[in-house]
Structures are given as structure tokens and as C-alpha cells.
Amino acid sequence: MAIVRPDGERRWIFVTATPQLDAEGRFKATFGIFYDITERKRAEEALRKSEATNRALLEAIPDLILRHSRDGVYLDFKAAKDFETLVPPGEFLGKRADEVLPAEVARKALHHIEQAIRTGDVQVFEYQLPMHGEMRDYEARVVVCGEEEALGIVRDITERKRAEEVLRESEARFRSVVESLGEGLLITDLQDTILYANSRLAEMSGYAPEEMIGRPAFELLLPPEDWEEIHRRNERRRRGISEWYEVQLKRKDGSLFWTETYGAPFRNAAGEVVGTLGATTDITERKRLEEQLRQAQKMEAVGRLAGGIAHDFNNLLQVIMGFSEFLLTRLAPGDPSRREVEEIYKAGERAASLTRQLLAFGRRQVLRPKALDLNALVSDMGRMLRRLISEDVDLVTVLRPGLGRVKADPGQIEQVIVNLAVNARDAMSEGGKLTVETENVSLDEAYVREHPDASPGLHVRLTVSDTGCGIDPEIRPHLFEPFFTTKEAGKGTGLGLATVYWIVTQSGGHISVASEPGEGSTFSIYLPRAEDPAEAAPSADATVELPRGSETLLLVEDDELVRNLVGMILRRCGYAVLEASDGQEALRVSGCHPGPVHLMVADVVMPRMNGHELAQRLTPLRPEMKVLYISGYANDADVRQDALEGDIHLLQKPFTPEVLARRVREVMDGFSKA
Numbered sequence: 001m002a003i004v005r006p007d008g009e010r011r012w013i014f015v016t017a018t019p020q021l022d023a024e025g026r027f028k029a030t031f032g033i034f035y036d037i038t039e040r041k042r043a044e045e046a047l048r049k050s051e052a053t054n055r056a057l058l059e060a061i062p063d064l065i066l067r068h069s070r071d072g073v074y075l076d077f078k079a080a081k082d083f084e085t086l087v088p089p090g091e092f093l094g095k096r097a098d099e100v101l102p103a104e105v106a107r108k109a110l111h112h113i114e115q116a117i118r119t120g121d122v123q124v125f126e127y128q129l130p131m132h133g134e135m136r137d138y139e140a141r142v143v144v145c146g147e148e149e150a151l152g153i154v155r156d157i158t159e160r161k162r163a164e165e166v167l168r169e170s171e172a173r174f175r176s177v178v179e180s181l182g183e184g185l186l187i188t189d190l191q192d193t194i195l196y197a198n199s200r201l202a203e204m205s206g207y208a209p210e211e212m213i214g215r216p217a218f219e220l221l222l223p224p225e226d227w228e229e230i231h232r233r234n235e236r237r238r239r240g241i242s243e244w245y246e247v248q249l250k251r252k253d254g255s256l257f258w259t260e261t262y263g264a265p266f267r268n269a270a271g272e273v274v275g276t277l278g279a280t281t282d283i284t285e286r287k288r289l290e291e292q293l294r295q296a297q298k299m300e301a302v303g304r305l306a307g308g309i310a311h312d313f314n315n316l317l318q319v320i321m322g323f324s325e326f327l328l329t330r331l332a333p334g335d336p337s338r339r340e341v342e343e344i345y346k347a348g349e350r351a352a353s354l355t356r357q358l359l360a361f362g363r364r365q366v367l368r369p370k371a372l373d374l375n376a377l378v379s380d381m382g383r384m385l386r387r388l389i390s391e392d393v394d395l396v397t398v399l400r401p402g403l404g405r406v407k408a409d410p411g412q413i414e415q416v417i418v419n420l421a422v423n424a425r426d427a428m429s430e431g432g433k434l435t436v437e438t439e440n441v442s443l444d445e446a447y448v449r450e451h452p453d454a455s456p457g458l459h460v461r462l463t464v465s466d467t468g469c470g471i472d473p474e475i476r477p478h479l480f481e482p483f484f485t486t487k488e489a490g491k492g493t494g495l496g497l498a499t500v501y502w503i504v505t506q507s508g509g510h511i512s513v514a515s516e517p518g519e520g521s522t523f524s525i526y527l528p529r530a531e532d533p534a535e536a537a538p539s540a541d542a543t544v545e546l547p548r549g550s551e552t553l554l555l556v557e558d559d560e561l562v563r564n565l566v567g568m569i570l571r572r573c574g575y576a577v578l579e580a581s582d583g584q585e586a587l588r589v590s591g592c593h594p595g596p597v598h599l600m601v602a603d604v605v606m607p608r609m610n611g612h613e614l615a616q617r618l619t620p621l622r623p624e625m626k627v628l629y630i631s632g633y634a635n636d637a638d639v640r641q642d643a644l645e646g647d648i649h650l651l652q653k654p655f656t657p658e659v660l661a662r663r664v665r666e667v668m669d670g671f672s673k674a
Contacts, residue, residue, distance in 0.1 A: 206252030314632025393433030427468025583609030604631035
């Protein structure tokens with residue numbers, strides 16, 4: 001019973017009472033013994049609560065709990081209400097595992113029971129059992145219970161396994177999509193450590209994905225000069241801001257490549273920003289094409305400028321050089337005025353060369369491609385090249401036999417060689433060696449991948465090397481830009497290499513440069529091999545007697561000074577010359593002339609009616625008449641195309657009296673259309 005002490009504490013008392021009787025058997029007293037059992041009652045209450053708690057826990061556990069002997073005999077069990085077993089629990093008590101379970105499952109169970117009892121360690125294993133026509137998955141945990149017994153806790157994990165499989169399939173699909181994307185994906189944490197990189201990014205950068213995980217993204221993939229900028233962008237990611245931007249990334253070999261990147265915050269399931277995500281596209285090729293487009297637009301602008309001034313400028317040069325040459329024919333070799341006239345003529349030649357270079361890289365010059373033997377061309381230029389370079393520069397030519405032919409304009413290729421030779425000479429102020437080499441080469445796909453301007457196949461390589469000062473790396477990207485020069489003012493126009501580049505490109509070729517400061521330079525020109533038989537290159541030193549004739553010529557030129565000069569040259573060669581200042585006047589003059597007109601010499605660019613339009617109107621009226629166009633700037637598309645295909649005759653201004661006389665005779669006699 002319970003009693004309450006004066007201090008209020010409740011105590012439990014166990015009482016035994018024994019009656020006391022007198023001699024006659026009558027009750028006279030009670031003998032009582034009081035035991036304080038408070039602690040026992042408390043222990044009993046605690047045990048009751050513990051048992052209730054354990055019972056509740058056991059009821060709540062969705063598992064099957066089995067007690068085994070060491071030899072695998074089932075001693076006891078507790079099964080959750082909904083837990084299904086292969087054999088009803090009551091039927092397997094007192095039996096060994098191998099008596100009620102499939103052999104493989106029983107083998108696992110007996111092994112882990114023995115291991116748990118022997119080592120005292122928890123044993124965990126999984127197995128499958130057929131249940132209602134399907135295989136279900138179970139996880140068993142075996143713990144030691146006493147010296148010779150063990151408890152097995154079995155849980156049905158079928159749904160978990162299915163969920164894991166669904167998750168694996170989902171992750172596999174996601175990874176497959178991510179890995180098949182054309183973009184490189186990079187995920188970093190808030191400290192910019194790489195958490196994930198897909199195979200496309202690995203391919204771009206040259207790293208294996210596992211080489212990147214756990215490494216700092218900045219040090220691994222970014223050049224140091226971009227760290228500050230990308231750090232600012234990542235700060236915006238942490239504030240939840242996404243954006244597109246372009247950035248150069250660093251490959252494993254240290255080379256750089258351009259990328260377009262979409263940067264976004266990387267969030268966890270709670271929506272918190274825990275890092276950054278970057279989707280990266282390699283735009284190196286696009287950048288290269290954009291640079292080519294900018295260069296082409298720049299060249300186009302300069303070409304339009306060159307074309308705009310070339311016509312009038314060449315007309316002026318035609319007059320200056322033509323009359324200078326006439327004066328030279330009249331002055332005796334010892335005449336004191338002869339040197340001054342020669343200087344005027346040389347200045348005109350230099351100005352004409354400058355105009356040709358402007359038209360060349362502006363692609364406004366008519367090309368006459370022929371099948372060329374570069375060995376013969378270089379050999380014929382030997383004397384001229386030696387005059388170009390200084391005496392303290394050795395000229396070495398290495399012309400390999402069996403060289404293939406190329407299809408190119410001989411004059412343009414000569415200009416390429418001259419420009420490169422002059423450039424090399426200027427790089428060797430203290431003397432050195434200039435080497436011109438030719439050889440057959442084959443460009444494979446690997447080379448073309450490294451040099452996108454090139455095309456695969458058989459080529460002829462023309463190499464011009466020097467032992468000069470070399471080229472600084474920061475200058476090399478600007479080598480072929482028009483008007484870019486490192487020479488002193490007045491020492492160079494900046495058109496030499498620009499002209500080389502555009503002549504080679506127009507000829508279907510490719511140029512590469514190898515140079516180191518102090519180690520000299522090598523310019524390698526690759527021209528596709530041609531199948532046509534080679535035509536002999538004209539000798540630079542050839543001289544031809546001024547041809548003459550007596551035919552009637554119609555001269556149409558809107559510039560009076562040029563018309564007077566050309567008319568005078570033709571008359572001195574014996575021709576009868578009819579003159580007109582434009583197309584309309586030419587039609588009138590032709591209509592009034594009763595005799596034949598054997599040749600019309602017409603400027604291409606004239607007001608109201610150009611030379612090509614005049615020829616189209618006049619040749620049906622005079623079918624016997626041949627046409628020779630003269631022009632300082634053949635802008636007419638039909639004239640340019642016909643000249644390129646050899647269907648018309650075109651003479652570029654400025655020209656010498658000898659060239660004009662020879663060209664007129666060739667057209668009249670039908671010797672050449674080239």
C-alpha cells in the first residue's frame with residue numbers, strides 16, 4: 001500500500017499481519033511487519049514502461065525479427081502485421097534455415113549467422129525470394145544475441161530497390177543527354193572548385209573528366225588575366241543572375257580557345273545557390289571566320305578606295321611615264337637632262353607599282369592564270385633578285401627537280417617573290433642569307449585542321465627564308481594587314497605582305513609563317529598543283545623590237561592627255577588613228593569613216609557608255625573589227641570575267657610605248673588572247 005510521509009513524499013509499503021490469540025483462543029492483538037518497497041515498485045514501473053515502449057517499438061517496426069541458434073535453427077520470431085513470409089512463421093520454428101529457404105539464400109543466412117556470433121560484428125546481406133509471382137528484395141542484418149544466439153532483422157526493400165533503379169535510369173538518361181550535348185558543362189561550388197565536367201568539356205580542354213573534379217576551375221581552365229573578370233561574373237551567379245558572355249579557356253597544353261558561355265546559378269533542392277553552372281560552346285572557328293570577315297571587309301573598303309582612285313591615277317601615270325619615255329628616246333646618252341627624265345620615269349614606275357599593289361590586295365586587278373613551272377620562273381628572276389638584295393646578302397636557290405605545275409598569274413607570282421625578297425632584305429641590315437626553295441608536298445587532313453585556310457591534296461611549296469632579325473610574336477597577327485609596317489616612316493608602305501597574302505589567296509593557295517625573334521623568318525606558300533602543261537615564263541630581261549603596222553585604228557579615251565599620248569604612239573608605229581573622247585563620239589566617227597576599222601582601242605571606264613558597252617554596239621556594225629581594252633581599273637564585271645577566261649584583250653595602265661605597240665600587233669595578228 002502507499003503512504004504519504006509528513007514531508008509529502010509518497011512511499012510504497014508491503015505489510016504482513018499475524019493475529020495474536022490468548023490461551024483460550026481469543027484474538028488479543030495483531031503482529032505486523034512493514035516493508036518499504038518503494039524502490040522495488042519504481043523498478044517494476046520502469047520495467048513496465050520499458051516493456052510497453054519496446055512492445056510499441058516492435059509493433060512499429062515493419063520488419064521481421066528472428067532469433068537463431070548458432071547452427072541456424074529458428075528459435076523465435078516477431079513479424080510486423082503486413083510482413084509477408086515465404087513460409088508462415090509458426091511453421092519454421094525449430095527448423096534450420098536450409099529446411100525452409102532456397103539453397104542459395106539459406107547458405108548466405110547460415111554464413112552470416114556464424115560470422116556474427118564468431119566476430120560480434122553486425123552482418124548485412126541482401127537476397128531475393130519469389131513472392132506472389134514476382135521476385136522481392138530483402139535486406140537482413142544479423143547481430144549477436146548472447147553467446148550462441150543471433151537476431152536477424154529482415155526488411156522488405158523491394159520498393160527501395162525499384163526507386164533506386166528508377167533513379168539510376170533517370171540519372172543515366174540525364175547523363176546520356178548531358179554527355180551527348182555539343183556544349184561543355186561545368187559545375188563548381190561556391191569556392192570555384194569543380195564538382196562536375198562532362199566529356200565535351202574534357203574534349204575541348206584536353207583533360208579527362210576525372211582530372212578536373214576537385215580542382216580549382218580558375219587555375220585549371222582560365223588564363224590569369226581573366227581571373228578578375230570571371231570572379232566578378234561568378235559573384236553575379238551567387239546573387240542568382242544568369243548571363244551569356246565570351247571568354248577564352250586554357251587547354252591542358254596551355255593553348256587558348258574562344259568559348260561562348262552561358263553562366264547560371266547552381267541550386268540545391270531547397271532552391272539555395274550552392275555553386276555555378278556554365279554551358280560552354282567552342283567558338284574558335286567562328287572567331288576565326290569573324291576575323292576573316294573583318295579582314296575581308298577591310299580589304300573590300302581599301303579595294304573600293306583603290307578602285308576609286310586607280311583609274312584617274314593610272315591615267316596620270318600613263319601620261320607621265322609615256323612622255324618621259326619619249327623624251328628619253330630624243331635625248332642623247334650624255335645629255336645632262338637625261339638623268340632628270342630618268343628619275344621622273346622611275347618615280348612613275350614606283351607609283352605604278354604602288355597602284356598595282358593596291359589593286360592586288362583589293363582584288364581589283366585582272367588575273368591571267370597560266371600553268372607555271374615555278375622552277376623556271378625563279379631561275380629567270382635570279383638576276384633581278386640579285387639586283388634587289390644588297391651585296392652582303394647571299395642568294396641561295398634550291399629548286400627540286402620534277403616540280404609540279406601550278407595555275408597562277410606569272411606576273412602576280414613574280415610580285416609575291418619580289419615582295420618577300422625585299423622584306424627579307426630589309427630584315428638583314430647586317431647581311432645574311434636569302435634562300436628560295438621549291439618542292440612538291442602533300443597536305444593531309446591533320447595539317448588542314450591546324451591551318452583552316454589550307455585545302456588538302458597535292459601542292460607545290462615555295463619557301464622564302466632569311467637569317468634576319470625575326471618577327472616578334474605580338475606583331476605576327478598583323479603581318480598581312482594593309483598599311484601595317486614596322487619600318488621607319490618613308491621606308492615602307494605596309495602593302496608588301498598584304499599584297500602577297502591576297503595574291504596567294506586569289507590563286508587558291510595558302511601562306512604560313514615561321515619566325516622567332518633573332519632566328520630569322522620563313523614564309524611558305526602552298527599552291528595547288530595543276531594538270532595543264534607548263535607555259536614558259538617570260539624572261540625579265542627579254543627585249544622586243546617595236547612592231548609597226550599600217551591598219552586603221554579607232555582610239556576611244558575620255559582623258560585627253562592619255563588619248564593624245566596613245567594616239568601619238570600608234571601614229572609613230574605607222575597606224576592610221578581615228579580618235580573619239582567617248583562612246584557616242586566613237587559611234588559617230590565610225591559611222592562617218594567609209595573604210596575598214598581593223599582595231600578599236602578603248603578605255604573601259606568612261607562616262608555614259610563604257611568601253612564594253614561600246615564594243616557590244618559597234619562590233620555588229622563592223623564584224624571585222626577587233627577590240628583591245630585599256631584600263632587603269634577594270635571594274636566592269638563582264639570585262640573582268642572575260643579577261644580572266646581569255647575571251648577579250650585587256651591592257652592595264654600604265655604601259656610603255658613598247659608594250660602598247662607589241663600588244664596591238666598581237667591582237668591584230670591573232671597571236672594571243674592572254
